[in-house]
Amino acid sequence: MKRALDANDDGTVSPEKLHSPKRQATLQPSAIANINISDFPNPLMLTVLGNDVTENCNSKEEITGSVVDTEQCGEPDFVENVPHKVDVISEEFGGDLLVVPESTADLPPAEDVVSENETPQKTYAPLKTKYHPTWQSAYVFQKSKEIKKTIIVHKPVKNNVGELGNPVVPSKTSVEPYCCIMQTFMKKQLSWTQSEKIVLIENGPPQPIFDSKGFALKDYENFPWLAGCIVENKVFCWCCLLFSSIGIWTTSVNQNQRGAFLYAMNRHASTTSHAEAHVLMKQWSSKTKVIRNTVETESSVTIPQTPKDSTCLITRLIANGFIQGNWTEKEREEIIAQGRPTPKWVSSLTALASSNKNIMESFCDQEYKRKPWLCGSAEQGKLFCWPCVLFCPQGAWSNFGYVNLSMLTQGILRHEISQPHLESSLRLKVWEQQVKKKSAVQKLPRLRHNEVMRRSRDFMKYVVDVVCYFKKKSKTNDATYDDYMKVIKTISRLDSKLQHYLRTRTFLEDEISSISKSVEVCLKNRIIKEVNSANFVVLMLNQVGNKPWLSVVLRYVKQNGDIMERFLQFIEFNSDRTINNILHKVLDAISFINEETKLIGFTHDESLFKPLDLAFFSSKMTEKHPTSTFFHYGGHNLKSLLQNSLSQMDLCKTFIYGIQELVKFFEENSIAKTSLIIIDQEISGGEKSDSIWDFSSGLIETLNYHYSAIIKLFERMVRSAVAWNTETIAQAQNFISFLQPLESRFLIATISRALGIIDELTKLMETDFNVDKWRRIAEKTTEDIIKTRCEDFEDIFQSALSMVQSDQEYIYDIAYAEKFDQIMEAISIFIHGRTKDLDKWSYMELAMISTKHDLSKSSLFKTYVECLITDFPNMGFEKLSAQLTFLNGNAIFKGKTFDELIKYIHELDMVNALPSLHKFSQLLLTTTLYPISSPKTPTIKRLAAYFNDRQKITSADTLMYVEKDLLTELQTEPDFYRQVITHFVNNLTGEH
Structure with a gap:
């Protein structure tokens, strides 16, 4: 068997030549459990405790892992080989479920793999272990497709640690040799999650008894950080195994070399790397109970400040060491990710500037760019070495700081070649690599999710366009679901991406109404924005056919003189047609109108008002909007x-x-x-x-x-x-x-x-x-x-x-x-x-006087202007008299109607020169006491025509049809689709 780790000169080992032999696990499936993964924070990963997972005890399969060395300190990455014999369950679980048969396994950590492919291979990896008196190995299954709701696993059978040397007698249907759990730990160095570290620290190191004269049982008492592996016949440093960023210390338990064995352990116990790992182990051990009861999130990470009144990171790191201090793992990762502080010279390093005024110009912020390890403290007014502050706190550049700018170049050269600086730089790079790798693994599911969402949004853009197309058409009957699908499939012939997406994704019939409502929200938001940017607005209420509904139409004039009559929504009353209910719903529908926009009038067609209710409704509307008055709409017939x-x-x-x-x-x-x-x-x-x-x-x-x-x-x-x-x-x-x-x-x-x-x-x-x-x-x-x-x-x-x-x-x-x-x-x-209330609209006659009569001969001119100033004190109508006189006597404006006049003023860019006249023109065109000017087809008539053609009427469909011109304009804006889709998704997920 090859050595898993080669020892370095200082007694530590580096995993550059790591080659794990195949390990074999006892397979004793006892039951099948259904695990609901909805409670797991990461749905792509599911931890399954047990010796192995099996479905068929009659089959055997060997699973091995290959090793690929990395550039940093020989740290290995692992690329898993998917077993050749795997059972797949797909139908009822909504995705492929990997079921690994009874096997012998070399088990690498799946979470270390960051595949660039969209669909990763099915992988599994060991996670947790527990020795003395029992031990467990754990595995992670990572599916190639999104896990839906249920995954089937086999419960494990725990084996006594003493059975590692003498494996359990296998069943008749399988061969079950033993495996060494320490090999799993060596491969998974520095990649444990926080919850996994807590379990490992609580359970303690595996400490088997070696059958060797070089080993004594009391060694575990003298060196409590020792962990042993019978298969490798070695002992390891438990602290370094979990926390060291330099390497894993190990030494062989030889038969007759007791002295060399003790010397190696004592030598390692005195090294800096062991001390660093030992401190981290102590911190984790003391905080295990606290961590268990605390839920930490990325957004809640806050770096503790020591002293409390200090906001400088360098000061806090000096007072509370990066390794020895009470920083949490997430806080350390946050510090590494944020990088060194580089305050500006002139604005921040005030203390340094005041003490070195004569050489202030010798330092330049470019030094930060030339020396990637250089950092500064704005609070202390000093320069520091970032790697040394973190990993070598005893030194001038890490503990005291550098202030002699006249000798800065020489100081930098001396410090760069020092051994502590080089060692600290190496440690920083290893930490950065680990943080970067962990971040990449954490981001991978999100990146894949974002890609899926991007494709879904591209598809939804087509759906939104098709929905808008049908809603803008005037038909007696609404389009069916099949009509929508026919159009989408026709479009997909010209778009290969859409055609591919339609194979896996379609939209349901009830989603059409949801999309329509989302489009309605975007249309209403645009109308509300236009209304609140206008100076004046009037409210027009009309009954919807024979329904107990009122249509809400708002009329206003844009700055360029365009007259807008926008349908906003329906107000439904159903059985409650009392005047109080009607008033409440009307006020609620126009509650968005801000104070700067003046509601100057309101009208209705009497459809839902009893004669005695009209006075009450008018008084309450004026009470809520003091500048508003009831008026007779010129398009209404009094009879x-x-x-x-x-x-x-x-x-x-x-x-x-x-x-x-x-x-x-x-x-x-x-x-x-x-x-x-x-x-x-x-x-x-x-x-x-x-x-x-x-x-x-x-x-x-x-x-x-x-x-x-x-x-x-x-x-x-x-x-x-x-x-x-x-x-x-x-x-x-x-x-x-x-x-x-x-x-x-x-x-x-x-x-x-x-x-x-x-x-x-x-x-x-x-x-x-x-x-x-x-x-x-x-x-x-x-x-x-x-x-x-x-x-x-x-x-x-x-x-x-x-x-x-x-x-x-x-x-x-x-x-x-x-x-x-x-x-x-x-x-x-x-x-x-x-x-x-006709007298309140008397100022409207100024329109007739100013265009048909000589203002100097009009006795009512001054009276009407004063009335206007009184009714609208903040509109700047004090200059209106002079500007109307100018209008009456100027040949360029003579003979123009007010709708022509306001456009002409805007085209000549004279709004600032004639502000009162411009606002007065808006006021006249907003109110429709008489048909002075109106859109080609008033919205009230368009609504009536729409009601005649439709049997089924909804507020969303009506808005999309009546305001089809505005909808077409919005479809040219890229942000429109994002807003519609976002609102649609929020409705599906219940968010508002």
């Missing part, structure tokens, strides 16, 4: 809004719903409209009617004026079954049943009278912006409603009776009078609520 408001009253809800169904019927059936006009002419004796046929917001008025013709139309549809389809006939029957009762006729007559009263105000607010005129007409309309409420009930009731010729006489019913009174009161409240 439609009134009907929406009445639909929230219990006595009108069913009636308004029936009217809405009639509106849809006539919108979709143009033949019915033509037939109705013909029937009306027949009833009037062939004369063409002068009345306007309104089949939308004025349909109730049309019903009131042409009730007989409409009833006759539906009766003919029912009788002429051949001319109309089945669905139309069924609708006609329902409409007859809906319109004929007195209840419906009374509501038709009542609401028609109210719509006629507000007709003038409706047309005025759609065609002309004049706050004073709006206010006057609104007051007149309210007075007319109140007058009708007081005087016209009997007339309206008789009108409802006369719609149908009947012999039955109706007696005056008090119930109808009460309904009439409630409806008229609600209508008057509705008109007052939508027009009471």
Whole structure:
């Protein structure tokens, strides 16, 4: 048998010629255990205690390890040879599971191998040992694929240490020689983990009894650091085996050389390397209990400071030696990894500079680059030798520091050739190599994981693009999962990487909605960012079809003059439609608006507001956002809004719903409209009617004026079954049943009278912006409603009776009078609520005055400007009067609308020259009291079109379709995909 270690002159040995003979382990499988590896910190490694792992006791296989020497001190790396006979279990465990048959084994440490391949070989290695009275060897299995949940192992059988010399009698099915555990320790020198070292130190060194005259049992008492190996017939230094960075001391136990044996042990006990290892052993022994109860992480490593008020690493190392001090293993590794401190000369070495002012210029920071061992202490103002500070504390360059800059060159030359410096430099390099190797091993799983994640993210980019593609298309039915996969597979034909990835990875159907939600978050974040960078914003709320939802649309103007109307989200109320719940959810939806961005107005289409709730909602919104006021959106029709408001009253809800169904019927059936006009002419004796046929917001008025013709139309549809389809006939029957009762006729007559009263105000607010005129007409309309409420009930009731010729006489019913009174009161409240704050928008008339009139002749000009300054004190409108006068008299700006003006100011880069005018233009364009300027297709109309095409509506899908232009813009930004994928992954893992 070859010598495992050759002795050096000083009694130590170096593992340059290490050649381990094959070792054989006792194989006695006793049971099979299922081990859940989810609790292990490193899922790629699983420690399995036992003599060996076997599945088939009838098979034998020899496993050996080869040795590759390294450049540093002959330290060996090991490259494992995978056994030729290995059983693999793959299906139910989600990956290949290595099961090593009964074998004899030469077992190298798997964690020392850093393979550059993505998929390492299956390896195993010994980890732990325990001698006296029992011993164990341990093995690590490292899978070539990610371990999923369960690994099957065999429990070990422990053997008494005395059986090492006389191996256990093998079973009939196998041959089971013995193995020497010390060979495992020699190969795994300096690569034990912290937990493994704790176990080894607690168990102590293996100390077998040698059958030799050169050995005495009392040697273990005199030299407690001795460890023995019967197979090698040698003793080793247990301290050096675990902690020495120079080499492992060993000597043979010869038969008749007792004196030489004692001399070798005494000589080694006096060496510096043994003292260093012995100190580390003592520290570990004293801290074993503390370490066991302490969980340390990389992020929590803090280097202790001694003295407490010192922040200088050199000072702390001198006071608390690197080897002898109370540093933990992680702290020592951190010091080695951080490297030497090199403070700057002028800014840091103040003490050194003050004591050597005359030669201050002789030192240059380039010395640090020329001498890689040179370091400095800013606190002491001295230069030091970094290797000597760590490993040779007794010396001028390590303990006291160097201050004589005039002799710096000579001092460096003398120190560089000193033996302590050379030995310390060697030790530092060995430590650096060990730290580097350990770091590489620890980083390898993370690097592999990152590579897998990079490929997954590349794949997800394609998926995100495909999802965006389908969501931006307007279809009646949503795309199916198969549609997504077809597009992805088509793209993969042009991308080999994607094609390869699709073989192992696909995406599930439920992931599509998750990706859509992640895209929604990114879109909303961009909209929020744009809103908070604007000076003014208004809120527009509208009902979503027949659902109990409100769509949230924000309107604002960018600095370049672009008018934005962005859909943000849906607000769902479900069963709780109380005004408090609506208010809470609306305020929560716009809670992101910062103080610098002014919410100047809000509006809604009355769909979810009862007439009496409007005043409460407006007051609470103004209380939360003092600069905001309710306004009438120029795109809303006042008659439609009134009907929406009445639909929230219990006595009108069913009636308004029936009217809405009639509106849809006539919108979709143009033949019915033509037939109705013909029937009306027949009833009037062939004369063409002068009345306007309104089949939308004025349909109730049309019903009131042409009730007989409409009833006759539906009766003919029912009788002429051949001319109309089945669905139309069924609708006609329902409409007859809906319109004929007195209840419906009374509501038709009542609401028609109210719509006629507000007709003038409706047309005025759609065609002309004049706050004073709006206010006057609104007051007149309210007075007319109140007058009708007081005087016209009997007339309206008789009108409802006369719609149908009947012999039955109706007696005056008090119930109808009460309904009439409630409806008229609600209508008057509705008109007052939508027009009471018009005076707060009077400054909007500045837009008309400044473009159509001479400001010097306008009596209201100064009043409006003062009103604007009062309402927005921090917007700098004090200069607006002068800048509007300049606008009115300058030929370049004359005749331009405000949406043209703001773009022109931005293009000429005159925002800083005309700041008040620029902000005033933004203010005018943000508010939509009248259609001064708006996007080509308002967002409210785009939302309505989207609702008509879709049966299934979600907030994410709606946002991606309505804001498709913004989504396309985001897809050109690389950071967009990272944000979407990160949010998607966080949702899967439950992180937020």
